[in-house]
Amino acid sequence: MQSDELARPTLADVAARAGVSASTASLAFSGSGPVSDATKERVLAAAADLGYAGPDPRARSLRRGRSGxxxxxxxxxxxxxxxxxxxxxxxxxxxxxxxxxxxxxxxxxxxxxxxxxxxxxxxxxxxxxxxxxxxxxxxxxxxxxxxxxxxxxxxxxxxxxxxxxxxxDNREATRRGAEYLRELGHTDVALVTLPFDADRTRGELTPELIAGSTADTASERLAGARLVFPDAGGRVAATSSIEEGREAGLTLLADSATRPTAIIAQSDLLAAGVINAAEELGIAVPAELSVLGFDGIRVDGLQHDLTTLAQPxxxxxxxxxxxxxxxxxxxxxxxxxxxxxxxxxxxxxxxxxx
Amino acid sequence: MQSDELARPTLADVAARAGVSASTASLAFSGSGPVSDATKERVLAAAADLGYAGPDPRARSLRRGRSGxxxxxxxxxxxxxxxxxxxxxxxxxxxxxxxxxxxxxxxxxxxxxxxxxxxxxxxxxxxxxxxxxxxxxxxxxxxxxxxxxxxxxxxxxxxxxxxxxxxxDNREATRRGAEYLRELGHTDVALVTLPFDADRTRGELTPELIAGSTADTASERLAGARLVFPDAGGRVAATSSIEEGREAGLTLLADSATRPTAIIAQSDLLAAGVINAAEELGIAVPAELSVLGFDGIRVDGLQHDLTTLAQPxxxxxxxxxxxxxxxxxxxxxxxxxxxxxxxxxxxxxxxxxx
DNA sequence: ACCCCCGATCGAATCGATTCGGCCTAGAAT
DNA sequence: ATTCTAGGCCGAATCGATTCGATCGGGGGT
Structure with a gap:
């Protein structure tokens, strides 16, 4: 027990105890190479005796050049x-x-x-x-x-x-989704996007934010949507979450006179949040508001079959x-x-x- | 470029180019030990020239005995x-x-x-x-x-x-939560628990399942609840998720004649699901049903301030x-x-x- | 002007396993 | 019976860096 603490056995120790060379012992463990069954067994037995736990991964990875x-x-x-x-x-x-x-x-x-x-x-x-x-x-x-x-x-x-x-196909997929909304008859569409920068700035979707984008995903999905609805405005969320989607939704849907008939969210979580917001405001989905998501995840707790762009x-x-x-x-x-x-x-x- | 591919430079190469020994080069990198600024700079320059990316973590960890x-x-x-x-x-x-x-x-x-x-x-x-x-x-x-x-x-x-x-304090905490429910006046309480075994068996909370438990957390929280409500029955969820909670909730709340006045869920996600189920069934929370969770997480998308046992x-x-x-x-x-x-x-x- | 001491540097051993080339021997082939 | 073959095993080099003890040289103390 104490000797275990002081010096953990090495392959060499095992080899010595088994009466073979280190190289043979190594072969016995790694399996590659010709070793007689008897010898292998002897090595394994010696290892068990000594409480040897197998080759040190550090040494192994140095030699092999791979760490796994x-x-x-x-x-x-x-x-x-x-x-x-x-x-x-x-x-x-x-x-x-x-x-x-x-x-x-x-x-x-x-x-x-x-x-x-x-x-x-x-x-x-x-x-x-x-x-x-x-x-x-x-x-x-x-x-x-x-x-x-x-x-x-x-x-x-x-x-x-x-x-x-x-x-x-972020752009093309979003375009298809938007197209679908347009085919349904929507013309007044708002967006809820993922953050555009590392600071995760939340707020209105402004040209400045878009211009300063470092997030391809958000930009591409935005571009796709604007291929169909060039003037679509919206909100930028700070992160992909239901809560963020809800806040954005509340803002977009606040004014019943100007509210859009459809919202394109850049993620399913955001879409779920938008739906929550709509329900809170007494707006029926999809009767009064269509919501399109992106991802195709099953949003835990959402009682809707979200229309979405399912990505694999x-x-x-x-x-x-x-x-x-x-x-x-x-x-x-x-x-x-x-x-x-x-x-x-x-x-x-x-x-x-x- | 091609030589990079063939042989990545080693510390020894860098040392040679800097005109110092490998040991000195090592010190220059690791920082420990006395090395003149001039030398250190020379080594670093040599490293830059050679495109040396720093000591190989594999070799380092072998020598140091730590992998980090x-x-x-x-x-x-x-x-x-x-x-x-x-x-x-x-x-x-x-x-x-x-x-x-x-x-x-x-x-x-x-x-x-x-x-x-x-x-x-x-x-x-x-x-x-x-x-x-x-x-x-x-x-x-x-x-x-x-x-x-x-x-x-x-x-x-x-x-x-x-x-x-x-x-x-799984048991004691749950006991306190249950106690709180009893103080409020609840006597008819049902449970929604985490799975008891590795198979994640879902279903009714039976003595057999409890007996075969390999999950301390579930068992302890159950025990705590039963300290206060010894006869409480309930449902076992297959996993900690809103959806599982909802299903359990739907089952427990199905019969309005026998449904409990309070439900103790073993996780906040399960609790959120129970609340969803209640709302679906037109049961008001907390007016008609009290729900207690466990964890103290902010459940994304839940529009309630969950009563729960907040664990750090x-x-x-x-x-x-x-x-x-x-x-x-x-x-x-x-x-x-x-x-x-x-x-x-x-x-x-x-x-x-x- | 001399000696000591300390800081900078170097050599060599070491970490623990893998792997390649060589050697030895037992069994097969002729 | 002799040679060939091949399987089984060993020795030694190697992977790349770290670290300890030794060495060397120059500035400070007296």
């Missing part, structure tokens, strides 16, 4: 990033995608240079990295990765040259994971752009004749 | 674990707690032995591990950690001997993180049991006189 860890870089604090089920689904997809690697997932946030000897993006023992929804602000991190020779894959965010990009979040994550696998195998990673499908639920209808 | 990574073991799939904001908050707390370490968070799921050379709990390059809500099923993993000499901290779940435990989730995480820091410093980790506070919101009231 894939980094996931989130732009926000964990708390914020995981607020939206979409991100969680993507994470799940990534897990699936890298399953053949048997690698672990290391959570990294891109909060500038990690102080001291912290394990930041510039010095994490990762074999590859998945960048999630990262803005150009990540430039230097990407540069660091390139220098370190660590392959990367970006989800929803241009990262640069040789970095495969997994994305969806899990597939996105999986594709990213698979690209990582390719990259690590030395093959070029494949960029993929998924297509969202318009799911028509019960939150959209022909406009109410006021 | 803390593992977080979740019992469920990522998707499930992150469904409940409580878990995310705890993760956030852990991040805060281990901040002084500057360590990264490695996500591990305890899905049995990881196949092949996968990075499982038995072979992850982690300095310490936080076990979240883990059942006895984790026994062998804990054993592996012990053998490897990796310190661990458990949140909500007895893990064994020398493992510090971070928990809350972030603090729990932080305490776990701090315990990890202690453990890694060679000091004994401290077990902590936090106290939940009864937050009286607007979802409880004196029972409706039928």
């Amino acid at each position: 860890i894939v980094g996931v870089v989130l732009e926000e604090r964990i708390r914020d990033a995981f607020l939206d089920p979409v991100n969680i689904q993507m994470l799940d997809g990534i897990t699936e995608g890298i399953a053949p690697l048997g690698a672990g997932l290391l959570l990294l946030t891109d909060t500038g240079e990690a102080g001291g000897n912290a394990v930041g993006i510039e010095s994490a023992p990762v074999d590859a990295v998945v960048l999630i929804g990262c803005s150009p602000r990540l430039g230097h991190s990407v540069e660091a990765l390139r220098r370190r020779g660590i392959p990367a894959v970006a989800i929803e965010g241009a990262a640069g040259e040789d970095i495969p990009e997994i994305s969806i 979040s899990v597939s996105k994550g999986r594709a990213a994971g698979e690209a990582v696998v390719q990259l690590l195998a030395g093959r070029p990673g494949e960029s993929v752009c998924f297509t969202s499908t318009l799911h028509v639920g019960d939150t959209t209808a022909v406009p109410h004749h006021r | 990574i803390v593992g977080v073991v979740l019992e469920e799939r990522i998707r499930d674990a992150f469904l409940d904001p409580v878990n995310i908050q705890m993760l956030d707390g852990i991040t805060e707690g281990i901040a002084p370490l500057g360590a990264g968070l490695l996500l591990l799921t305890d899905t049995g032995e990881a196949g092949g050379n996968a990075v499982g709990i038995e072979s992850a390059p982690v300095d310490a591990v936080v076990l979240i809500g883990c059942s006895p099923r984790l026994g062998h993993s804990v054993e592996a950690l012990r053998r490897r000499g990796i310190p661990a901290v458990a949140i909500e779940g007895a893990a064994g001997e020398d493992i510090p435990e971070i928990s809350i 989730s972030v603090s729990k995480g932080r305490a776990a993180g701090e315990a990890v820091v202690q453990l890694l410093a060679g000091r004994p980790g401290e077990s902590v049991c936090f106290t939940s506070t009864l937050h009286v919101g607007d979802t409880t009231a004196v029972p409706h006189h039928r």
Whole structure:
């Protein structure tokens, strides 16, 4: 017990006890290479005797040049990033995608240079990295990765040259959704968008905010909507949440004289919030207000079948994971752009004749 | 460019180019030890020239014996674990707690032995591990950690001997909440509980299910409620979600003749679902039905100030993180049991006189 | 003018496992 | 019976950085 504390046994100790060389013992563990069953058994027995818990992953990764860890870089604090089920689904997809690697997932946030000897993006023992929804602000991190020779894959965010990009048809999908609303007869449409900048400025949708955008997703979805409704105004939410959607909705719907007949929300959570706001104000959905979401998640607690642009979040994550696998195998990673499908639920209808 | 690909520069290369020894170059980077400014600058310049991205974390961790990574073991799939904001908050707390370490968070799921050379709990390059809500099923993993000499901290779940435990007063808190309901005058109370087993069996709250419980949290909270309402029956949810709460609520409230005047839910999400169910059935909360939650999270989209037992989730995480820091410093980790506070919101009231 | 001491630098050992080339021996082929 | 073959095992180099003890040189004390 105490000797365990003082000196954990190493492979060499095990080998000595088993009466074989370290190299043989190694083979016995890793399985690759010709080792007689008898010997292997002896080594394993010796290991058990000594309480040896298997090769030290640190030494192994130094020698092998692989750590078996894939980094996931989130732009926000964990708390914020995981607020939206979409991100969680993507994470799940990534897990699936890298399953053949048997690698672990290391959570990294891109909060500038990690102080001291912290394990930041510039010095994490990762074999590859998945960048999630990262803005150009990540430039230097990407540069660091390139220098370190660590392959990367970006989800929803241009990262640069040789970095495969997994994305969806944000603009086109939103355009289709908007088109659908127009076909229903809507002409007076308002938007509730995701934040455009890292500060998450909330408020009215102004040209200034749009111009200063660092968020591709928000910009693209906006552009798509404006292809159909060029003059559509609206509100910018600070984050993708029901509460933010509700606040935006309350503002947009406050004045019954000027309120729109349809609202395009850039996420399902926001859409759910808008619906809540409408119900609070006694506005019937979809009879008096149509609401279009984006994501295609099941919003926990929402008693509507949201009309939305369903994006394959899990597939996105999986594709990213698979690209990582390719990259690590030395093959070029494949960029993929998924297509969202318009799911028509019960939150959209022909406009109410006021 | 191509030479970069063929051979990434090492510290030795940098040292050679700077005209110093590897040891000096190392000091220049790690900062510890006396190095003249001139030399340091020369080394850094050489590094820049060569495109050296800093010391290899793998080699560093082998030598230092520390990887700078803390593992977080979740019992469920990522998707499930992150469904409940409580878990995310705890993760956030852990991040805060281990901040002084500057360590990264490695996500591990305890899905049995990881196949092949996968990075499982038995072979992850982690300095310490936080076990979240883990059942006895984790026994062998804990054993592996012990053998490897990796310190661990458990949140909500007895893990064994020398493992510090971070928990809350599940039983006592629930008892207080139940007491409060009784003081209000409620006598007819039903429960909506978290799942009792790994299978997440949904259904009626039966003695069999309770007897076969592997989930301390659910059992303890149940016990607390029954200290006040010994005969309270109810429903077992399959997971902590609004939707599950709603289904349970619909069942419990279906028969207006026998329906309870109050429902004790074991999580805020479940409580929110119960409230939704009540509203769907035209039952006013709190006038006709009191609802008590557990957790004290802000349920996104819920337009009620939930009466609930607020537990300090972030603090729990932080305490776990701090315990990890202690453990890694060679000091004994401290077990902590936090106290939940009864937050009286607007979802409880004196029972409706039928 | 001499000696001591301290700061800067270097060499070499070390962390623990993997892997490649070589050697030895037992069994097969001729 | 001899040679060939191949499986099984070992030795030694290697992965890349850290760190301890030793060395060297120059400024301060007397």
